[in-house]
Amino acid sequence: GNSVTQMEGPVTLSEEAFLTINCTYTATGYPSLFWYVQYPGEGLQLLLKATKADDKGSNKGFEATYRKETTSFHLEKGSVQVSDSAVYFCALMNSGYSTLTFGKGTMLLVSP
Protein backbone atom coordinates (compact mmCIF):
# COMPACT_ATOMS: atom_id res chain seq x y z
CA GLY A 1 0.00 0.00 0.00
CA ASN A 2 0.90 3.66 -0.08
CA SER A 3 2.69 5.33 2.78
CA VAL A 4 4.54 8.56 3.52
CA THR A 5 7.19 8.97 6.19
CA GLN A 6 8.24 12.37 7.48
CA MET A 7 10.84 13.38 10.00
CA GLU A 8 9.40 13.88 13.44
CA GLY A 9 9.23 17.32 14.88
CA PRO A 10 9.16 19.80 16.20
CA VAL A 11 11.88 21.38 14.12
CA THR A 12 13.08 24.49 15.92
CA LEU A 13 15.03 27.11 13.98
CA SER A 14 16.08 30.71 14.28
CA GLU A 15 14.91 33.22 11.71
CA GLU A 16 16.95 33.14 8.46
CA ALA A 17 18.16 29.58 9.08
CA PHE A 18 18.09 26.92 6.37
CA LEU A 19 15.22 24.46 6.52
CA THR A 20 15.05 20.83 5.44
CA ILE A 21 12.12 18.55 6.24
CA ASN A 22 12.67 15.01 5.01
CA CYS A 23 9.94 13.01 3.30
CA THR A 24 10.12 9.54 1.79
CA TYR A 25 7.33 7.52 0.28
CA THR A 26 6.25 4.03 -0.72
CA ALA A 27 3.83 3.68 -3.61
CA THR A 28 3.07 1.59 -6.65
CA GLY A 29 3.41 3.21 -10.02
CA TYR A 30 4.20 6.88 -10.44
CA PRO A 31 2.52 9.01 -7.79
CA SER A 32 2.27 12.78 -7.66
CA LEU A 33 3.83 14.33 -4.58
CA PHE A 34 2.67 17.29 -2.52
CA TRP A 35 3.58 19.47 0.42
CA TYR A 36 0.71 21.00 2.38
CA VAL A 37 1.00 23.52 5.20
CA GLN A 38 -1.37 23.96 8.14
CA TYR A 39 -1.21 27.21 10.09
CA PRO A 40 -2.64 27.22 13.62
CA GLY A 41 -6.42 26.98 13.63
CA GLU A 42 -6.67 26.70 9.84
CA GLY A 43 -7.18 24.05 7.19
CA LEU A 44 -4.47 22.68 4.95
CA GLN A 45 -3.11 24.76 2.08
CA LEU A 46 -1.23 23.38 -0.87
CA LEU A 47 2.35 24.64 -0.73
CA LEU A 48 3.82 22.93 -3.79
CA LYS A 49 3.58 19.79 -5.87
CA ALA A 50 5.46 17.69 -8.42
CA THR A 51 3.85 15.21 -10.76
CA LYS A 52 6.79 13.30 -12.22
CA ALA A 53 10.35 12.30 -11.46
CA ASP A 54 12.94 15.10 -11.35
CA ASP A 55 10.22 17.78 -11.28
CA LYS A 56 10.87 20.58 -8.82
CA GLY A 57 7.92 22.20 -7.11
CA SER A 58 8.41 25.67 -5.67
CA ASN A 59 6.36 28.34 -3.94
CA LYS A 60 7.02 31.20 -1.48
CA GLY A 61 10.73 30.34 -1.29
CA PHE A 62 10.05 26.67 -0.54
CA GLU A 63 11.11 23.97 -2.97
CA ALA A 64 11.16 20.20 -3.25
CA THR A 65 12.45 17.85 -5.95
CA TYR A 66 10.77 14.55 -6.84
CA ARG A 67 13.55 11.93 -6.58
CA LYS A 68 12.33 8.58 -7.85
CA GLU A 69 15.63 6.80 -7.24
CA THR A 70 15.52 7.60 -3.53
CA THR A 71 11.68 7.80 -3.29
CA SER A 72 12.04 11.17 -1.61
CA PHE A 73 10.52 14.65 -1.75
CA HIS A 74 12.38 16.72 0.83
CA LEU A 75 11.16 20.25 1.54
CA GLU A 76 13.75 23.04 1.69
CA LYS A 77 13.85 26.77 2.24
CA GLY A 78 16.95 28.89 2.26
CA SER A 79 15.90 31.40 4.92
CA VAL A 80 12.90 30.79 7.17
CA GLN A 81 10.77 33.48 8.75
CA VAL A 82 8.73 33.50 11.95
CA SER A 83 5.61 33.45 9.77
CA ASP A 84 6.65 30.03 8.40
CA SER A 85 5.86 28.45 11.77
CA ALA A 86 3.25 25.82 10.98
CA VAL A 87 2.78 22.09 10.49
CA TYR A 88 4.00 20.73 7.17
CA PHE A 89 2.52 17.60 5.58
CA CYS A 90 4.02 15.54 2.81
CA ALA A 91 1.45 13.62 0.73
CA LEU A 92 1.14 11.45 -2.35
CA MET A 93 -1.58 10.72 -4.86
CA ASN A 94 -1.42 7.68 -7.08
CA SER A 95 -1.91 8.06 -10.80
CA GLY A 96 -5.53 7.32 -11.73
CA TYR A 97 -6.79 8.14 -8.27
CA SER A 98 -7.54 11.41 -6.58
CA THR A 99 -7.17 10.67 -2.90
CA LEU A 100 -4.23 11.83 -0.82
CA THR A 101 -2.10 9.76 1.52
CA PHE A 102 -0.48 12.00 4.13
CA GLY A 103 2.54 11.73 6.36
CA LYS A 104 2.16 12.43 10.08
CA GLY A 105 3.19 16.07 9.70
CA THR A 106 6.21 17.99 10.96
CA MET A 107 5.82 21.03 13.18
CA LEU A 108 8.18 23.91 12.41
CA LEU A 109 8.82 26.57 15.04
CA VAL A 110 10.82 29.63 13.99
CA SER A 111 12.00 32.07 16.63
CA PRO A 112 13.10 35.68 16.01
Added chain:
Amino acid sequence: DSGVTQTPKHLITATGQRVTLRCSPRSGDLSVYWYQQSLDQGLQFLIQYYNGEERAKGNILERFSAQQFPDLHSELNLSSLELGDSALYFCASSSRTGGYGTDTQYFGPGTRLTVL
Protein backbone atom coordinates in the same frame (compact mmCIF):
# COMPACT_ATOMS: atom_id res chain seq x y z
CA ASP B 1 -9.63 31.59 2.38
CA SER B 2 -9.89 28.41 0.29
CA GLY B 3 -13.54 28.92 -0.64
CA VAL B 4 -14.54 25.67 1.09
CA THR B 5 -16.83 26.18 4.08
CA GLN B 6 -17.55 23.78 6.89
CA THR B 7 -20.10 23.95 9.67
CA PRO B 8 -20.11 23.81 12.58
CA LYS B 9 -16.63 24.88 13.62
CA HIS B 10 -16.84 23.01 16.91
CA LEU B 11 -19.12 20.22 18.08
CA ILE B 12 -19.25 18.70 21.54
CA THR B 13 -21.44 15.68 22.11
CA ALA B 14 -21.73 12.52 24.18
CA THR B 15 -20.94 8.90 23.44
CA GLY B 16 -23.65 7.08 21.56
CA GLN B 17 -24.95 10.21 19.88
CA ARG B 18 -25.20 11.05 16.18
CA VAL B 19 -23.92 14.21 14.49
CA THR B 20 -23.89 15.69 11.01
CA LEU B 21 -21.04 17.73 9.60
CA ARG B 22 -21.65 19.94 6.60
CA CYS B 23 -19.36 21.04 3.77
CA SER B 24 -19.87 23.45 0.90
CA PRO B 25 -17.26 23.06 -1.84
CA ARG B 26 -15.69 25.85 -3.87
CA SER B 27 -17.95 27.21 -6.54
CA GLY B 28 -17.78 24.90 -9.57
CA ASP B 29 -15.96 22.05 -7.83
CA LEU B 30 -17.60 18.67 -8.40
CA SER B 31 -15.52 16.50 -6.07
CA VAL B 32 -15.75 16.52 -2.30
CA TYR B 33 -13.42 14.61 0.01
CA TRP B 34 -13.64 13.97 3.73
CA TYR B 35 -10.56 13.49 5.92
CA GLN B 36 -10.14 12.78 9.62
CA GLN B 37 -7.21 14.21 11.56
CA SER B 38 -6.46 12.69 14.94
CA LEU B 39 -3.38 12.64 17.15
CA ASP B 40 -2.85 8.89 16.91
CA GLN B 41 -3.86 8.22 13.28
CA GLY B 42 -2.78 11.48 11.66
CA LEU B 43 -4.65 12.63 8.55
CA GLN B 44 -6.68 9.88 6.95
CA PHE B 45 -8.88 9.88 3.88
CA LEU B 46 -12.44 8.79 4.59
CA ILE B 47 -14.54 9.10 1.45
CA GLN B 48 -14.90 10.96 -1.85
CA TYR B 49 -17.97 12.02 -3.78
CA TYR B 50 -18.05 13.24 -7.34
CA ASN B 51 -21.13 15.00 -8.67
CA GLY B 52 -23.41 13.20 -6.23
CA GLU B 53 -21.93 9.72 -6.51
CA GLU B 54 -19.53 7.93 -4.22
CA ARG B 55 -16.20 7.65 -6.02
CA ALA B 56 -13.65 6.34 -3.52
CA LYS B 57 -13.66 4.96 -0.01
CA GLY B 58 -10.85 5.00 2.50
CA ASN B 59 -10.68 4.14 6.18
CA ILE B 60 -14.28 5.03 6.92
CA LEU B 61 -16.06 3.17 9.69
CA GLU B 62 -19.43 1.55 9.07
CA ARG B 63 -20.91 3.92 11.68
CA PHE B 64 -20.00 6.80 9.39
CA SER B 65 -21.73 7.71 6.15
CA ALA B 66 -21.73 10.60 3.74
CA GLN B 67 -23.67 11.98 0.83
CA GLN B 68 -23.42 14.75 -1.71
CA PHE B 69 -26.54 16.64 -2.67
CA PRO B 70 -27.64 18.07 -6.04
CA ASP B 71 -26.33 21.50 -5.05
CA LEU B 72 -22.96 19.73 -4.47
CA HIS B 73 -22.76 20.35 -0.74
CA SER B 74 -21.89 17.28 1.29
CA GLU B 75 -22.72 15.94 4.72
CA LEU B 76 -20.78 13.48 6.85
CA ASN B 77 -22.93 11.59 9.34
CA LEU B 78 -21.27 10.03 12.38
CA SER B 79 -23.38 7.76 14.56
CA SER B 80 -22.99 5.71 17.76
CA LEU B 81 -20.13 8.01 18.62
CA GLU B 82 -17.20 6.77 20.68
CA LEU B 83 -14.51 8.66 22.54
CA GLY B 84 -12.04 7.70 19.83
CA ASP B 85 -14.05 9.55 17.21
CA SER B 86 -12.91 12.86 18.69
CA ALA B 87 -10.91 14.48 15.90
CA LEU B 88 -10.73 17.29 13.40
CA TYR B 89 -12.77 16.49 10.29
CA PHE B 90 -11.74 18.22 7.09
CA CYS B 91 -13.59 18.57 3.86
CA ALA B 92 -11.74 19.30 0.63
CA SER B 93 -12.94 19.96 -2.90
CA SER B 94 -11.51 19.81 -6.39
CA SER B 95 -12.90 20.22 -9.84
CA ARG B 96 -12.36 16.74 -11.27
CA THR B 97 -11.97 13.21 -9.99
CA GLY B 98 -8.27 13.42 -10.61
CA GLY B 99 -5.94 11.22 -12.53
CA TYR B 100 -2.74 12.11 -14.36
CA GLY B 101 -2.27 15.84 -14.00
CA THR B 102 -3.97 15.93 -10.67
CA ASP B 103 -6.24 18.68 -9.48
CA THR B 104 -5.41 20.61 -6.36
CA GLN B 105 -7.59 19.78 -3.37
CA TYR B 106 -8.71 22.86 -1.45
CA PHE B 107 -9.34 22.26 2.22
CA GLY B 108 -11.91 23.80 4.50
CA PRO B 109 -11.07 25.00 8.03
CA GLY B 110 -12.38 21.80 9.60
CA THR B 111 -14.92 20.80 12.24
CA ARG B 112 -13.50 19.87 15.62
CA LEU B 113 -15.56 17.07 17.14
CA THR B 114 -15.24 16.31 20.84
CA VAL B 115 -17.00 13.22 22.18
CA LEU B 116 -17.35 13.17 25.98
